[in-house]
Amino acid sequence: MMNKLKGLVFEEKGQGMTEYGLVLGVIAVGVVALLATLRDEIMTMFNEVINNVTNRDTGGTATTSGTGA
Template sequence: MNKRMQRLVKEEKGQGMTEYGLILGLIALVVVVALVTLGDELKAKFDSIVTSITNPDTITETTPDTTSSTN
């Protein structure tokens, strides 16, 4: 009986690895959900960046309108 208790105490090392595995799985799930949710927006942004790099003539600058400010 005493040896069984000692063995159970030693097996707690596996518990830590299991917890790390669960945390890693949860992080992976969050990343997948975020990519699925934001996928189209990310693709559009990267397409815009690629277009800007490959064809710099199509860049449209957006600057704030400072002429209408009242100082």
């Protein structure tokens, strides 16, 4: 029984996957912290884009009189 426990302690099969998981977790926490910090700036940027698309000029002299001529 003790030999099995010692074998599990020194087992390296899942070590690489565990390290990748830890790195991914640290990156995810960093991204969440960054987005929380930049939240107001990101919202302002998206609102400016929405306003520019909604209120854009037509850029021409087209009329909508419906005469077809």
